[in-house]
Amino acid sequence: MILEHYLAFWLHPFGMYIRLDALSTIFLSLTVILGACVLIYSIRYVKEDRIRYYPLLILFLLSLSVTFTSADLLSFYIFFEISSFIAYLLIIHSRTRAAFRAGSKYIIMTFLGAASIFLAIILIHRQLGSYKFSALGELEVSGRSGLIRLIYVLFIAGCFIKAGIMPLHTWLPDAHPAAPSPISALLSGVTIKIGLYGIMRFLFSTGSLSRLAVSYSLIGFAAISMLAGAVLALLQDDAKRLLAYSSISQMGYVLLGIGVGTNLSLAGALYHSINHGLFKGLLFLCAGAVIRSTRMRNLSDLGGLRKRMPITGIVCLIGCLAISGVPIFSGFISKTLLSRSVEKFFCLKIVFLLTASGTFASYLKFYLFTFSGALPQGLTRVKEVSWSMLLPMLFLAGFSIFLGLFPDLILSKVILPAIAEISIFSSAVKFDQVNPLSALYPLILGGLIYYLGIRTKLFFIEESPLWQRTGSQFRKVSVDRFYTEVVAMIEKACLLFKNIERFSFNTHLLFILVFLTGLVMLLYFTPQGILFP
Numbered sequence: 001m002i003l004e005h006y007l008a009f010w011l012h013p014f015g016m017y018i019r020l021d022a023l024s025t026i027f028l029s030l031t032v033i034l035g036a037c038v039l040i041y042s043i044r045y046v047k048e049d050r051i052r053y054y055p056l057l058i059l060f061l062l063s064l065s066v067t068f069t070s071a072d073l074l075s076f077y078i079f080f081e082i083s084s085f086i087a088y089l090l091i092i093h094s095r096t097r098a099a100f101r102a103g104s105k106y107i108i109m110t111f112l113g114a115a116s117i118f119l120a121i122i123l124i125h126r127q128l129g130s131y132k133f134s135a136l137g138e139l140e141v142s143g144r145s146g147l148i149r150l151i152y153v154l155f156i157a158g159c160f161i162k163a164g165i166m167p168l169h170t171w172l173p174d175a176h177p178a179a180p181s182p183i184s185a186l187l188s189g190v191t192i193k194i195g196l197y198g199i200m201r202f203l204f205s206t207g208s209l210s211r212l213a214v215s216y217s218l219i220g221f222a223a224i225s226m227l228a229g230a231v232l233a234l235l236q237d238d239a240k241r242l243l244a245y246s247s248i249s250q251m252g253y254v255l256l257g258i259g260v261g262t263n264l265s266l267a268g269a270l271y272h273s274i275n276h277g278l279f280k281g282l283l284f285l286c287a288g289a290v291i292r293s294t295r296m297r298n299l300s301d302l303g304g305l306r307k308r309m310p311i312t313g314i315v316c317l318i319g320c321l322a323i324s325g326v327p328i329f330s331g332f333i334s335k336t337l338l339s340r341s342v343e344k345f346f347c348l349k350i351v352f353l354l355t356a357s358g359t360f361a362s363y364l365k366f367y368l369f370t371f372s373g374a375l376p377q378g379l380t381r382v383k384e385v386s387w388s389m390l391l392p393m394l395f396l397a398g399f400s401i402f403l404g405l406f407p408d409l410i411l412s413k414v415i416l417p418a419i420a421e422i423s424i425f426s427s428a429v430k431f432d433q434v435n436p437l438s439a440l441y442p443l444i445l446g447g448l449i450y451y452l453g454i455r456t457k458l459f460f461i462e463e464s465p466l467w468q469r470t471g472s473q474f475r476k477v478s479v480d481r482f483y484t485e486v487v488a489m490i491e492k493a494c495l496l497f498k499n500i501e502r503f504s505f506n507t508h509l510l511f512i513l514v515f516l517t518g519l520v521m522l523l524y525f526t527p528q529g530i531l532f533p
């Protein structure tokens with residue numbers, strides 16, 4: 001069932017279409033479930049500045065919800081940017097220098113992504129005279145092929161920045177460690193999926209996956225994100241940075257399913273979107289519990305916490321097994337669907353195997369370094385967190401197991417109705433029985449990677465001879481360094497504005513004011529006007 005309604009606001013000619021269908025319901029439900037868990041978890045986690053934190057969190061959830069239910073490009077863009085700005089305010093909640101630096105990088109990168117998406121929307125309206133997603137089917141025949149390609153590049157590139165797809169990911173590993181852990185759970189579980197949701201809406205509204213160039217481009221970026229994200233996660237000592245790089249890798253899985261474009265791959269992409277929102281939200285909440293109890297976040301400083309935090313250790317183990325694709329857990333189902341959708345492509349099968357192995361090795365490291373081994377002397381007084389923090393984690397862990405035990409129910413009632421609405425293929429989807437033994441290969445290889453990483457001290461970067469030999473060369477070609485230099489140049493340009501303090505909130509308000517002024521002028525002085533059809 002599809003529900004669509006037009007909301008006419010008092011400020012003419014602004015208005016918006018609201019659409020609730022199977023696809024938007026999936027992401028809206030994920031937002032509500034994870035948002036409720038974060039609200040309960042934050043009761044005991046957030047101690048300072050609650051008057052500011054909770055209104056921002058509620059507004060953040062509302063803006064995310066409206067974004068997923070927007071049926072026109074302009075409303076999608078406006079509420080997407082509202083959620084991005086509120087996310088910035090939540091990232092800098094601690095108001096430390098590191099938080100302001102991460103927030104500055106986030107707001108600048110998302111501003112560039114917003115500008116790219118907005119330019120694409122303006123070009124679309126020039127071509128079609130409409131902002132509605134349903135009108136995009138006429139885009140292919142509405143103008144010159146060069147202009148159409150430019151629209152694709154602008155819109156997809158902007159969504160890539162929002163989703164943290166490599167090499168446009170650099171804001172994400174800094175934002176997660178700086179933000180409070182409940183906000184990190186929402187950023188990773190819901191927010192970064194808006195970019196991929198926008199790509200899905202855009203491409204299937206235009207029917208452009210019939211263009212092999214678009215499909216191959218998405219698959220290429222997906223493979224890079226999957227493999228590079230898993231490798232970089234392995235090298236992290238900061239628990240939240242490990243989870244952040246892992247999110248980049250997991251978003252590569254979803255983008256791969258969108259790029260392949262078959263019913264089977266779309267089922268895997270949507271199933272993995274749900275799964276990732278649950279088990280990555282769970283893992284960030286577990287990391288937050290550990291950080292709050294120990295005041296430490298480096299894995300090399302932790303250990304033996306299963307004796308002091310047994311419930312947190314159990315739910316964290318469930319999250320690690322789920323994201324690693326171990327049978328009976330939800331990640332196994334979605335990864336199996338995605339792997340079967342690319343089984344005819346040998347190179348993608350190799351990328352899949354290496355990524356799954358690296359993911360398992362990363363979370364083997366995450367769990368064993370945190371909860372196994374001897375308890376450090378400085379952590380002898382650590383206690384389990386309160387039940388208001390444990391209950392959301394237990395709920396997410398139980399839900400993840402449910403999704404793994406009853407895949408047919410989720411596929412038939414949730415996933416297939418969404419595929420029926422967006423898919424350009426008419427053939428029916430057939431899901432064969434999966435073989436649990438297929439998960440052994442990445443698990444065995446991942447265990448071997450973990451063992452070799454310990455023996456060669458690769459997990460301890462400062463002590464690793466291999467890293468010392470190659471580190472200087474790696475830094476010369478680092479993508480992160482390139483974007484850091486770009487951010488530094490923009491920060492230096494900001495210093496030209498007198499009486500504006502570096503990292504001041506006024507700087508970001510000035511950016512927004514200038515952008516909104518230009519937006520209003522563009523909308524009101526455009527010859528076609530901005531009336532909705």
